[in-house]
Amino acid sequence: MERVHSPRQGGERGTRRPGYLAAAAVFTVGMAGMTLPTPLYGLYRAQIGFSELIVTVVFAVYAVGVIGVLLALGDFSDRVGRRPVLLAAMALSAASALCFVLEGGLPLLFLGRLLSGLAAGLLSGAATATVLELAPEGRQSRAGFAATAANMGGLGCGPLLAGLLAQYAPWPLRLPYLVHLALVLVSAAVIRRLPETARRTGPAGPPRPPGLKVPPQVRGVFTATSLAAFAGFALLGLFTAVAPSFVAQTLEVANLAVSGAVVFSVFLGSTAGQLLTGRLGTRRSLPVGCLLLVVGLALVAGSLALRTLDLLVAGALCGGFGQGLGFRAGLTAVGRAAPADHRAGTISSFFVVAYTGISLPVVGVGAMAVWLGLRDAGLVFAVCVAALAACVGLYVLRRPPIAD
Known part of the structure; x- marks a missing residue:
């Protein structure tokens, strides 16, 4: 389906919209949520009581979510626009954080990891495209650097943030997710101000694998x-x-x-x-x-x-x-x-x-x-x-x- 690109820094007349660095920051926040539970699994094991095998299965549920999105929604942001997909990814990320905040056993751990996998699957393609498409002429190389750093850097920042908060702050199994939830809400506000870089010219239709x-x-x-x-x-x-x-x-x-x-x-x-x-x-x-x-x-x-x-x-x-x-x-x-x-x-x-x-x-x-x-x-x-x-x-x- 054909689509046209909006101006790189487009927006309402007289209003300066956030650019590719803001999109990269949103990407970083979203990806950080995917690895936030990593240093906390030992605390969950002590609290709930399960084996190392269950730890790895809980983790693997994340990959199931990512693969599911890749199979079902491979090019969805090309057809419905970047911002709706980014907002959907942030909504899933927020829901995942709430699962961990309210966690009372394995079911919510599994659900939280599945939701984070779905969010990652949506976020990776749409956010990468947004960062690259918002880059002004002559800065495409920097935008590529920003997208790469946001993706892997965000995944690395998640366990670092969770480990620091769990070790040195109160509520080790709640505070990391509450902090991330606040960052997700700020990111959603930023997304709403980002210029749309992919516009569809016809009906979106159902998702096509x-x-x-x-x-x-x-x-x-x-x-x-x-x-x-x-x-x-x-x-x-x-x-x-x-x-x-x-x-x-x-x-x-x-x-x-x-x-x-x-x-x-x-x-x-x-x-x-x-x-x-x-x-x-x-x-x-x-x-x-x-x-x-x-x-x-x-x-x-x-x-x-x-x-x-x-x-x-x-x-x-x-x-x-x-x-x-x-x-x-x-x-x-x-x-x-x-x-x-x-x-x-x-x-x-x-x-x-x-x-x-x-x-x-x-x-x-x-x-x-x-x-x-x-x-x-x-x-x-x-x-x-x-x-x-x-x-x-x-x-x-x-x-x-x-x-x-």
């Missing part, structure tokens, strides 16, 4: 790059689901702010990796990213074996950097290789594989932790994901999927 079909001519590129994304997102899933338990149980560090900072470090590394992909080049970024991911996982395994926090932080930064390099290079490769009439579906398929990686492996860690213990389960995870990343890295080094 983008069609998760990978054309035959893309499958070679898709297989290698999506497996690299799977491995990288598995690392992110490990840190956002069970790293605080590693810190508390294996490394015997009870400070929740430290747990939040450890999780923040993996997203910091990912942001840096994505930002430097352009300088390194997409052809080299994929094998280098896989190599750094292997090194990062080796450091994580070393931290568990030696019970050393410094190695865990180093593994988070190194592995996150490799994940960022490989993910952006893989996304670029898939986007360039896919025919125009199948590009949306191919990219959506790529994200589905990536978000499967953030959920299924960590559920496996939770299951293994029941009978192996969390430390040994983490070591098995690190070895398996490192082996996958190494195989993909060697393959793309011999057969590069894309030329710069």
Whole structure:
């Protein structure tokens, strides 16, 4: 369906509207809510009483929400406009926060995580497009930086904020969500003032799934790059689901702010990796990213074996950097290789594989932790994901999927 773009900084006559930096700030707030519970899972375990397996399942429900939105509403903001979708994402994020504020057991935890996944699925595409489309001429590169930093930086800020508030402020299981809820309300007010950058010219019609079909001519590129994304997102899933338990149980560090900072470090590394992909080049970024991911996982395994926090932080930064390099290079490769009439579906398929990686492996860690213990389960995870990343890295080094 055809659409036209409104002016970059359009709005009512004589009124200055917020620009791409305001949209990036909204993006950051929204993504922070997705990882807010991460350092608090140990408190929920003590209060409600459940196993490490349930922790990982609660976390994985988030990915179910994201994948569901990707499958059902792939291009919805292109047809109904950016602002309605952004407001819907913020409404879902607020509802998720309220679930955690009112939490009285597992049902509301599951519902809160599902709502946050739905919000993330809506927010990621619409917010990225808004940031890029609001950038004035000559600042598209800065806008791309802002969108990347808002996405991964927001995911990293969530556990950092929750850990600091839970450790040093009252109401550890309520205050982080109340603070986020206030930020969401402010963000909704900002969204209402943002210029609309996508306007439909006809009726929106019902949501249309983008069609998760990978054309035959893309499958070679898709297989290698999506497996690299799977491995990288598995690392992110490990840190956002069970790293605080590693810190508390294996490394015997009870400070929740430290747990939040450890999780923040993996997203910091990912942001840096994505930002430097352009300088390194997409052809080299994929094998280098896989190599750094292997090194990062080796450091994580070393931290568990030696019970050393410094190695865990180093593994988070190194592995996150490799994940960022490989993910952006893989996304670029898939986007360039896919025919125009199948590009949306191919990219959506790529994200589905990536978000499967953030959920299924960590559920496996939770299951293994029941009978192996969390430390040994983490070591098995690190070895398996490192082996996958190494195989993909060697393959793309011999057969590069894309030329710069």
